[in-house]
Amino acid sequence: MATVPVRLGDRSYDVLVGPGVRASLAGVVRRLGAQRAAVVSARPAEWVPDTGVETLLLPARDGEQDKTLSTVEALCGEFARFGLTRSDVVVSCGGGTTTDVVGLAAALYHRGVAVVHLPTTLLAQVDASVGGKTAVNLPAGKNLVGAFWQPSAVLCDTDYLSTLPDRELRNGLGEIARCHFIGAPDLRGLPTAEQIAAGVTLKARIVEQDERDAGLRHLLNYGHTLGHALEVATGFALRHGEAVAIGTVFAGRLAGELGRIDQARVDEHLAVVGHYGLATALPADVEPEVLLRQMRRDKKAITGLSFVLDGPAGAELVSDVPPEVVARVLDRMPRERAAGAVRT
Ligand code: GLY
Numbered sequence: 116m117a118t119v120p121v122r123l124g125d126r127s128y129d130v131l132v133g134p135g136v137r138a139s140l141a142g143v144v145r146r147l148g149a150q151r152a153a154v155v156s157a158r159p160a161e162w163v164p165d166t167g168v169e170t171l172l173l174p175a176r177d178g179e180q181d182k183t184l185s186t187v188e189a190l191c192g193e194f195a196r197f198g199l200t201r202s203d204v205v206v207s208c209g210g211g212t213t214t215d216v217v218g219l220a221a222a223l224y225h226r227g228v229a230v231v232h233l234p235t236t237l238l239a240q241v242d243a244s245v246g247g248k249t250a251v252n253l254p255a256g257k258n259l260v261g262a263f264w265q266p267s268a269v270l271c272d273t274d275y276l277s278t279l280p281d282r283e284l285r286n287g288l289g290e291i292a293r294c295h296f297i298g299a300p301d302l303r304g305l306p307t308a309e310q311i312a313a314g315v316t317l318k319a320r321i322v323e324q325d326e327r328d329a330g331l332r333h334l335l336n337y338g339h340t341l342g343h344a345l346e347v348a349t350g351f352a353l354r355h356g357e358a359v360a361i362g363t364v365f366a367g368r369l370a371g372e373l374g375r376i377d378q379a380r381v382d383e384h385l386a387v388v389g390h391y392g393l394a395t396a397l398p399a400d401v402e403p404e405v406l407l408r409q410m411r412r413d414k415k416a417i418t419g420l421s422f423v424l425d426g427p428a429g430a431e432l433v434s435d436v437p438p439e440v441v442a443r444v445l446d447r448m449p450r451e452r453a454a455g456a457v458r459t
Contacts, residue, residue: 237287
C-alpha cells in the first residue's frame with residue numbers, strides 16, 4: 116500500500132492506494148470524530164465497507180446526467196432528514212462524476228462537512244477524487260458550478276478496478292499517459308497501483324502549490340484543450356480519458372510546430388499514448404472548425420487559444436497560439452478511417 120500525503124495546512128489529508136485500502140474507512144471516520152455517516156454510493160452496498168458509526172446509505176448513478184444541482188439538493192435533503200451534523204461525515208463511492216457531485220454536496224451542506232472519497236474507477240483514482248475540485252454541470256456547460264472542497268481522505272482501493280470493463284480502464288489510462296509530459300517518471304510497464312500512486316503524487320505536489328487553479332495546476336490539463344473539445348464535438352461518445360489521449364498527441368504536434376520541442380519528443384507523445392492502448396487519431400467525423408470553436412471556449416483561454424504545451428523548460432500554459440497554426444496541426448492529424456473512433 117502507498118500513502119500519498121496532500122499537504123495543504125489544516126486541509127491536509129492522505130491518499131491511500133492499494134488492494135483492500137477501503138477497509139481503512141472506519142479508522143478514518145473514527146479519527147474525524149464523526150458520529151454519523153451518509154454514504155452515497157454508485158456501487159452495490161457490499162462495495163462500501165463498514166463506517167463504524169450510524170450510517171445512511173444513499174444510491175447514486177455514475178454519469179454526467181446526474182451531475183446536476185438537483186442531485187445536490189436531493190442529497191442535502193437526505194442528509195438533513197438523517198440528522199447529519201457539521202461534525203459528521205459524507206462518504207462517496209463511485210466514479211469521478213459521483214465523487215464530484217457528492218463532494219459538492221458535502222461542500223455546501225452546513226457550509227461544509229467532511230467528505231471521504233472511495234473512487235472506484237481508474238480515472239477517479241488517478242485524478243478526479245484528489246485535489247478538491249467538485250462541480251456539477253449546467254445546460255450551458257460542464258462543471259460550471261462548483262467549489263474547492265478538499266476531502267479528509269481518499270481511499271483508492273485497487274481491488275475495485277478488477278471489475279472495470281476495458282474501456283473504463285482506458286478512460287483512466289488517458290490521464291496516466293498525460294502524466295509522462297508534466298513531470299512524472301516513465302510509468303509504462305509499472306503495476307497499476309504504482310501508476311496510480313505516481314499520478315496522485317504528481318497531482319498532490321502540483322495542488323500543494325496551486326490549490327485554486329491560478330497557474331501551475333493548469334499543467335494537469337495537458338491534452339485537455341483538444342480533449343474537452345472532442346468530448347463535446349462527439350456528444351461525449353468519446354470518454355474523457357480517450358479524448359485527452361488524442362489531445363495529448365495533438366499537444367505534442369502543436370508544440371513541435373511551434374518549435375518548442377524536437378521531432379523525437381513529438382514522436383514520444385505518439386509512442387506513450389499508443390503504449391497505453393489508446394486511440395491516437397481524430398475521429399473521422401469531427402469538423403476542425405467545430406473543434407476550433409470549442410477550444411476557444413476552454414476555461415484556460417482568457418485571450419485567444421490556450422494550450423498546455425511541452426517546451427525547453429517543461430510543460431507550461433501557452434496563450435494566444437495563432438489559430439492558423441492550430442488549424443494546420445489539426446488538419447495534419449491522422450484520422451480514424453471509419454466513423455467509429457470509439458472502440459468498445
Ligand atoms: N483534473 C484537473 C484538476 O484537478 O485540476
